[in-house]
Amino acid sequence: GATSGGAMDASNLLKPALAQGTLRCIGSTTYKEYRQYFEKDRALVRRFQKIDVHEPSVPDTVEILKGLKPYFEEFHKVRYTQEAVKAAVELSARYIHDRKLPDKAIDVIDETGASQMLVTEAKRKKTIGVKEIEATIASMARIPPKSVSKDDAEVLQHLDETLKRVVYGQDAALSALASAIKLARAGLRDPEKPIGCYLFSGPTGVGKTEAARQLAVSLGLELTRFDMSEYMERHTVSRLIGAPPGYVGFDQGGLLTDAIDQHPHCVLLLDEIEKAHPDLFNILLQVMDHGKLTDHSGKQIDFRNVILIMTTNAGAQDLAREAFGFHHSRREGDDTEAINRLFSPEFRNRLDAIVPFSRLPEEVIAQVVDKFILQLEAQLADRNVTIELAEEARAWLVKNGYDEAMGARPMARVIQTQIKTPLADEVLFGRLKNGGVVRVVVTAGDDGVKKLGFVYPEGPAQPQPERDVIVAGRKRAESEPTGRKPRARKRADEQPEEESPSEDSSSEPQAS
Known part of the structure; x- marks a missing residue:
């Protein structure tokens, strides 16, 4: 009942019996409810002996689950191995942070046993091992299964090679990043901090975000990205953790805290961190030091399983100025003077590593061209179109799409204007409407300036199913001569060349 002091409260009805000893009562409540309701009535508090029940340790929880194991085995008709019980306690303590032991560990073994009833009887497992416990933990904590697996060493072992295959020209930066990730995964880090806090520095368009x-x-x-250009004003910083009580938007929550609460194990990318308001760095200090952040409602959000990556262009303009004239850059891509000037010492001191990205050399741009063409080839495959890039066209793209100051981003614009835009008309209305093969070559314009053009080696092809229908229709027309005359008279004055097979048009390449 209420404890507001009314005569008919349940607490007031119990007080005489509690004082006389005629009623023996054992109650349980949480700390929050005890302070909110129970502690206000001092007379009721005096009639109870307060006993604090603390969360048991991991070894104690393992012993508790060993005692409960026979009951769950009998109920679910399965058997739990000792390794599964230990893994349920250790992994739940590591990845489930909004609940306490032994409750969350008990739920893990209970859900794992119940999950076997969701599959067919032939596929049900009679013995629950560590693998099944890991799958349940991944489902409850909303993290990928291989993140909690103890045998993901192969992914980490080849992490730097995997990154170098998709991000070009940054071998030193990617090796430093992979080494830092391996150090964190080896358990040689503070368990109360995020997995890693890294600052990617370098010019624009060199692959930091990629x-x-x-x-x-x-x-x-999961990749959670925030563009820091949206948080340049002081009042916008509150959007990340939520507005305080009494302010508009208090009930909407914070963008950052809600995102991490939904995906507690993710890569958090804060793009162009130098544009954010200085108040944001004070929030990040708490995250980088203790791995926790309190939102507007007082709820603590856990950042201990987050990989925090921040990107910055600080120092890029200084590097560009140093490259002029006879004075060459001494530490291209590794200039920390601007970073030291822009970021405070306490912020830099909490970073696990500052990963410098250098400018892309011209030979790396050729790899970027191949990557963009490969993406375009995958897009055109849905239209039954195959694209080929001549070597001279590849060299033309490298020359015209390379900008030392802008990195690889101008290449995307050049490919869009020189290849994608002309191809769009051909795919929708022209020679490639029904599919085909197109080859990108270099042609000379009327003014003598070289530009990209298209050659169709096999002519305007058609999808195979439609060609079969046309051939079958012609065979029927030949067997029925009377049915062909109206069609011939109708098309005689139009385009008789289209009646010829496609091989006739493929004898000579067509250029546009």
Whole structure:
């Protein structure tokens, strides 16, 4: 009942019996409810002996589950190995943070046993091992299964090679990043801090954001990205953790805290961190030091399973100025003077590593061209179109799409204007409407300027099913001569060349 002091409260009805000893009562409540309801009535508190029940340790919880194991085995008709019981306690303590032991460990073995009833009887397992416990933990904690697996050494062993295959020209930076990730996964880090806190520095368009994206893909994690240009004003910082009580938007929550609460094991990317308001760095200090952040409602969000990556262009302009004239850059891609000037010492001191990204050399741009063409080839495959890139066209793209100051981003614009835009008309209305093969070559314009053009080696092809229908229709027309005359008279004055097979048009390449 209420403890507001009314005469008919349940607490007031119990007080005489409790004082006389005629009623023996054992109650349980949480700390929050005890302070909110029970502690206000001092007379009721005096009639109870308060006993604090603390969360048991991991070894104690293992012993508790060993005692409960026979009951769950009898109920679910399965058998739990000792390794599965130990893994349920250790993994739940590591990855489930909004509940306490032994409750969350008991739920893990209970859900694992119940999950066997969801599969057919032929596929049900009679013995629950560590693998089944890991799958349940991954489902409850909303993290990929291989993240909690103890045998993901192969992914980590080849992490640097995997990243170098998709991010070009940054071997030193990717090796430093992979080494830092391996150090964290080896357990040689503070368990109360995030998995890693890294600052990617370097010019624009050299692969900083792409490296973070590919790291998330390689590790099988969710990528949560925030553009710091949206948080340049002081009042916008509150959007990350939520507005305080009494302010508009208090009930909407924080963007950052809600995102990490939904995906507690992810790669958090803060793009262009130098543009954020200085108040944001004070929030990040708590995250980087203790792995926790309190939102507007007082709930603690756990960041201990987050890989925090921040990107910055600080120092890129200084490097560009140093490259002029006879004065060459002494430490291209590794200039920390601007970083030391922009970021405070306490912020830099909490970083696990500052990963410098250098400018892309011209030979690396050729690899970027191949990557963009491969993506375009995958897009055109849905239209039954095959694209080929001549070597001279590849060299033309490298020359015209390379900008030392802008990195690889101009290449995407050149490919869009020179290849994708002309191809769009051909795919929708022209020679490639029904599929075919197109080859990108270099042609000379009327003014003598070289530009990209298209050659169709096999002519405008058609999808195979439609060609079979046309051939079958012609055979029927030949067997019925009377049915062909109206069609011939109708098309005689139009385009008789289209009646010829496609091989006739393929004898000579067509250029546009």
